[in-house]
Amino acid sequence: MNMKIGVLAIQGDFAEHVVMLKRLSVDAIEVRLPEHLKGLDGLIIPGGESTTIGKLVVDFNLMEPLRTFGQRHAIWGTCAGAIFLSKDISRDQPLLGLMDIKVARNAFGRQVDSFEADLDIPELKQVTGSQEPFHAIFIRAPIIESVQADAKVLSILPDQRIVAAQQGHFLATSFHPELTNDLRFHEYFLSLAD
Numbered sequence: 001m002n003m004k005i006g007v008l009a010i011q012g013d014f015a016e017h018v019v020m021l022k023r024l025s026v027d028a029i030e031v032r033l034p035e036h037l038k039g040l041d042g043l044i045i046p047g048g049e050s051t052t053i054g055k056l057v058v059d060f061n062l063m064e065p066l067r068t069f070g071q072r073h074a075i076w077g078t079c080a081g082a083i084f085l086s087k088d089i090s091r092d093q094p095l096l097g098l099m100d101i102k103v104a105r106n107a108f109g110r111q112v113d114s115f116e117a118d119l120d121i122p123e124l125k126q127v128t129g130s131q132e133p134f135h136a137i138f139i140r141a142p143i144i145e146s147v148q149a150d151a152k153v154l155s156i157l158p159d160q161r162i163v164a165a166q167q168g169h170f171l172a173t174s175f176h177p178e179l180t181n182d183l184r185f186h187e188y189f190l191s192l193a194d
């Protein structure tokens, strides 16, 4: 049977994630209501604006259903989604608070609001069998300042700043694999949701 992966579809670039999942022959479900979580194998929280995503999640009564879903299922946050997934961002805004990472929003300053970098991600190579670096796109990106508990670092920039982390079935990336043509990060997430 096909995997069924949800994409939180209340703000941000959820449509791009849906396209990537379909290319991997996965059933992609747009999640806007608690009942849309039923039967899903995992959930992606897209990039966008984390304050808006948080506010709408509260307004749509999705906060507790998402936390409950995360107890047993894989969740991947890209950019704003990574912020929303984290436990600590040193400021007050609604967070899912599922992942033991400390994140700083808009950490790259104005001149370099957006940039691209080739990342070396050993876990990605292992799961996909491809040795190519991953071309990562950063847009007003957060940085993962630190990982706690059993969360681990998946990828760093040349200056050592953390841009991808994993804790069990939770995945956080500062960058946007859904804006590339490269399906490997989505494939990697599917391996966590399986």
Ligand code: GLN
Binding pocket: 046, 047, 048, 049, 050, 051, 078, 079, 080, 081, 083, 105, 106, 139, 140, 141, 142
């Ligand atoms: N700057 C946004 C935030 O703080 C994240 C940007 C993005 O998702 N591309 O939520």
